[in-house]
Amino acid sequence: MKTFNVPIIYRSPLITAIKNRRRQEDRMKKDFKPTLLDFGALKILLARHFGFCYGVENAIEIAFKTVEENPGKRIFLLSEMIHNPHVNSDLLEKGVQFIMDTSGQQLVPWDTLQPDDIVIIPAFGTTLEIEARLSELGISPLQYNTTCPFVERVWNKAEQIGQKNYTVIVHGKPGHEETRATFSHSRHNTPTVVVKDMSEARLLGEFITGQRAAAEFPALFKGQYSPGFDVTKDLQRVGVVNQTTMLATETQAIADYIRGVIMDRYQLTEADVSERFADTRDTLCYATNDNQSAVNGLLQEPGDLAIVVGGYNSSNTSHLVELCEEKLPTYFISSEEKILSRDEILHWDFHHKQELHSHHFLPDQAPVTILLTSGASCPDALVEGVIRKLAGFYGVNIDEAAMS
Template sequence: MKTFNVPIIYRSPLISAIKQQRKQQDRMKKDFSPTLLDFGPLRILLARHFGFCYGVENAIEIAFRTVEENEGKRIFLLSEMIHNPQVNSDLLSRGVRFLMDTSGKQLIPWEDLRPDDIVIIPAFGTTLEIESRLQSLGITPLQYNTTCPFVERVWNKAEQIGAKEYTVIVHGKPKHEETRATFSHSRSHTPTIVVKDMEQTHRLAAYIKGETPAEGFYEEFKGQYSEGFDVTRHLERVGVVNQTTMLASETQAIADYVKQAIQEKYALPEDRISERFADTRDTLCYATNDNQTAVTGMLESAADLAIVVGGYNSSNTSHLVELCEEKLPTYFISSEEKLLSRNELLHYDFHHSQELHSFRFLPEKEPVTLLLTSGASCPDAIVEAVIRKLLSFYGLEEKVDEAAAAFAG
């Protein structure tokens, strides 16, 4: 796989050595057990896969190279390039400005842009409408494009099944940048609707089977379906794709539930289901799959708590938190700065969109066993900083360099 020129500030000697050793030992990526870092009173089980993915490294390389090669020019990002506060802050410190926030609210008027300005499309991609707006301003919309190839793969799949007259159901968070982009691209080819979770899927299935009066659909799914959507016709043939960072098990469950609803509605045997349900296979990216599977493997080990590191608005990171929460006390932090002391930390409750102040998160025992992972947009340097901060509570911070040397071999 291609390697990228990512700023050294995001790298970690310890994490790089661990990942390199694991890669050499398991080139086919069949072993999802965690890596044990045994520091005596603190034992850290590090997930097999975590941190920067292909799409994030690609986006970072393009963005930082664009800044370096265009000194003196005004450079804008449509919105956050990835959902990591440190990376976005670094870009802002280099003079890059955001045109919109993550919800799509305009921060800088379109009218302020000039044809010689540079506009970078973030890793999530963007809508066809925004591409058209940039074009109208004399800006080539795809000249500085960091859209993740795995996001584009979803767009291509939606176009392919749309050409066969299937309606596209997108499993995603309706307000997320990537979902908005996928919805825009898909609806340009075929009727499209977004479902955010299994609860909405159950309600959609009721419309598919005719169990709920059709007229209620338009209010219930307001803002989540394409213009001209006809609930009586456009749910007869469907296929499911997704926002690439969703929980794999949930996407599979949603696809299975929709498939079952179609089978029941039209009394189709398994060998004829393709007449009305498109085989889209899994459209999650490899990193999302690997990171989630690694967390599942990590959770097979006995532990006292889990820490997940990443941006608070990162979808893929929140799903890693979800998986950990099923088995252990779990703390979602954005950086080592949230670890205030041996007994105190700030952490994010993404279910209620609030940061919490908690105490006694580390048990009063030895050894403490802690599971650790991070999202696909989190720099390895931050994970190492978290490890250093945790060890500092035990007076063992110098052990990080020893561990790095041991793994480097």
């Protein structure tokens, strides 16, 4: 796989050495057992896969290279390049400006942009409408494009099945930048509707079967369907794609459910189901799959608590937290700075969108076993920082420990 020129401040010699060793031992990536860092009184189980993915490293390389090669020019990002506050803060410090926030609210008016300005498309991609707006301003929308190739793969799949007269069902968070972009590209080719979870998939199933009246659809899926969507006609042939960072198991469950509804509604068999349900296979990116599988492997081991590191608005990271929460106390932090002391930690409750201040998060007894992972937009340097902070509470110098 291609390697990228990512700023050294995001790298970690410790994590790099661990990852390189695991790659040598498991070239086919079939072993999802964690790596044990045994510091005596403290044991850290590090997930097999975590941290920067291909799309994130690609975006970082393009963005920082663009800044370096264009001194004196005004450089803008459509919104956060990735969902990590440290990386976005570094870009802001270099003079990059965000045109919108993550919800799409305007921060820089379009009419203040000039043809010689540089506008970088973030890793999530963008809508066709925004591409058109940039073109109208005389700015080439794709000259500085960091859209993840795995996001573009979803767009291509949606276009392929749309050309065969299938309606596209997008499993994603309606307000997420990537879902907004995928919805825009898909609806350009075919009727499209977004479902955020299994509950909404079941609602959609009731429209497919006719259990719900078509008149109810606009209110129940407000803002989540393409213009002119005809419930009675556009749900007869469908296919499911997704926001690449959703839970793999949930996407599969939604696809299986919709497929079953279609089969029952039209009395189809396995031999002829493709007449009305498109084979989209799995449109999750490899990193999302690997990181979620690695957390499942991590959770097979006994532990006292889990720590997940990443941006609080990172979808892929929140799903790792979700998996860990099912098994043991879990603390979602953005960096080691959130670990205030051995007794106090600030951590994010993504369910209620609030930061919590917890005490006595580390057990009194020893040894303590901590399960540790991070999201696909989290620098390895932050994970090393967390390891060092935790090790310090137990009088461990990890540099000396690593050499012994």
